Amino acid sequence: MKRNENKEGIKGMANPGRYGIERVSYWLMRITGLGLLAYFIGHIYETSSILSGKAAWDSMLELTQTTQGHIFLTLVIGMCVFHTANGIRLMFAHGGIGIGKPTRPDYPYLPHSMNMKNKLCIYASIGIAALAMMYGLSVLFGE
Amino acid sequence: MADTQIAEDQSSAETSTSKIVTLRIAKSNPEKDSVTKFESFQVSYERWTTVLDAILDVKKHLDHSVAVRYSCRQATCGSCGMKINGRPRLACFTKISELDSDVVTVEPMSNYPIVRDLVVDLEKMFDTHKEMKPFMVREDTEITPNSRELLQTPEQVEEYIQFANCIKCGLCNSACPTMATDSSFLGPQALAQAYRYVADSRDKGKNERLKIIDDSHGIWRCHFAGSCSQVCPKGVDPAMGIQMLRGYLLGFRK
Ligand code: HEM
Ligand code: SF4
Ligand code: FES
Numbered sequence: 001m002k003r004n005e006n007k008e009g010i011k012g013m014a015n016p017g018r019y020g021i022e023r024v025s026y027w028l029m030r031i032t033g034l035g036l037l038a039y040f041i042g043h044i045y046e047t048s049s050i051l052s053g054k055a056a057w058d059s060m061l062e063l064t065q066t067t068q069g070h071i072f073l074t075l076v077i078g079m080c081v082f083h084t085a086n087g088i089r090l091m092f093a094h095g096g097i098g099i100g101k102p103t104r105p106d107y108p109y110l111p112h113s114m115n116m117k118n119k120l121c122i123y124a125s126i127g128i129a130a131l132a133m134m135y136g137l138s139v140l141f142g143e
Numbered sequence: 144m145a146d147t148q149i150a151e152d153q154s155s156a157e158t159s160t161s162k163i164v165t166l167r168i169a170k171s172n173p174e175k176d177s178v179t180k181f182e183s184f185q186v187s188y189e190r191w192t193t194v195l196d197a198i199l200d201v202k203k204h205l206d207h208s209v210a211v212r213y214s215c216r217q218a219t220c221g222s223c224g225m226k227i228n229g230r231p232r233l234a235c236f237t238k239i240s241e242l243d244s245d246v247v248t249v250e251p252m253s254n255y256p257i258v259r260d261l262v263v264d265l266e267k268m269f270d271t272h273k274e275m276k277p278f279m280v281r282e283d284t285e286i287t288p289n290s291r292e293l294l295q296t297p298e299q300v301e302e303y304i305q306f307a308n309c310i311k312c313g314l315c316n317s318a319c320p321t322m323a324t325d326s327s328f329l330g331p332q333a334l335a336q337a338y339r340y341v342a343d344s345r346d347k348g349k350n351e352r353l354k355i356i357d358d359s360h361g362i363w364r365c366h367f368a369g370s371c372s373q374v375c376p377k378g379v380d381p382a383m384g385i386q387m388l389r390g391y392l393l394g395f396r397k
Contacts, residue, residue, distance in 0.1 A: 008253040008323035019370040026368035096390025109378025
């Protein structure tokens with residue numbers, strides 16, 4: 001019999017509150033990646049409606065002209081900007097770039113890979129995503 | 144709670160400096176059933192009292208059945224890892240005063256089978272550690288009579304020495320979000336040790352190790368959430384080692 005490994009499971013994986021901003025960024029990256037994937041599939045479905053003629057295309061477009069549609073699109077803008085900006089940071093980090101270098105450890109052992117540069121990039125990604133969303137809102141609702 | 148008890152104060156003259164904390168201990172015995180019960184105890188502590196001290200205090204005076212594993216009491220043996228107020232820590236290296244809370248909850252670390260109460264089974268981590276070939280891989284050795292010592296510059300030592308600090312306590316694997324869902328993931332402990340030997344100028348086993356970790360449940364499951372490095376009590380920074388290794392595999396590093 002397989003022993004119960006007492007895995008934390010999805011709840012533990014998702015909980016972004018315990019381990020600092022890097023874990024939050026991990027969580028946001030997942031959510032936004034999956035959100036974008038869902039949007040992308042929906043987007044193909046939406047645009048393929050043109051094959052059924054102009055009327056079908058127009059009625060599809062009207063979905064985004066509502067208040068809910070605007071809010072949804074604003075979320076997509078936010079997801080897109082955060083995912084791209086943080087994704088660029090991660091592509092460097094995953095190659096071992098910008099995460100500090102090994103040293104002789106001294107107490108209190110601050111991990112160099114969790115450095116200020118990375119933290120600032122995460123906050124900046126969240127920040128410009130918020131700015132882009134505000135700009136999106138002003139364009140969508142300010143017409 | 145009704146069964147809350149007060150430990151007799153053992154300290155001598157300076158009782159005025161001690162405070163009282165509620166210690167909640169998770170008790171379970173998987174051999175019997177899958178129930179986890181929390182028992183609360185009132186324990187007095189000083190500024191320097193560690194969580195392990197408090198647990199042993201309970202064990203000595205209030206409930207001798209509490210299962211806890213420890214040995215060195217100085218963050219060296221790696222046996223006392225447990226979840227303290229929701230985060231994996233060494234009980235002997237965590238002072239109650241630094242937790243800044245009136246209630247201290249101790250549970251067994253996540254992502255390992257529970258033996259009993261606070262003790263988890265680290266066997267699988269040790270096995271995965273061994274898979275990384277945690278030894279010098281090279282043809283000659285320092286001990287054959289005609290060969291010379293394998294000299295290193297201080298700079299060459301710095302390349303790996305922080306990773307050699309690992310005490311195999313398993314806190315990193317317990318904090319890792321991939322570990323939380325993937326039973327086959329190698330985990331930060333093993334991957335950091337793969338890097339420790341790869342980065343050692345005396346070692347020639349880089350390609351062998353890279354082949355082992357380049358697996359669907361290997362290094363690619365790391366998403367750099369960094370929680371391993373946040374909880375490591377020895378400054379190993381497994382997350383850095385893993386990204387460095389990935390640098391080799393992706394061709395960013397030679
Ligand atoms: C220029 C734009 C983009 C960049 C720079 C980028 C970068 C990245 C990176 C580096 C990761 C890996 C993160 C990790 O290891 O945790 C990732 C994950 C992912 N991305 Fe993107 N991405 C971009 C656009 C997109 C788009 C348009 C979609 C959807 C169609 C998408 C969907 C995903 C998904 C589903 C994941 C997996 C998330 C996870 O497992 O945590 N990405 N992206
Ligand atoms: S890397 Fe750190 S947290 Fe992980 S087993 Fe080694 S000492 Fe413990
Ligand atoms: S008792 Fe040895 S590490 Fe805590």
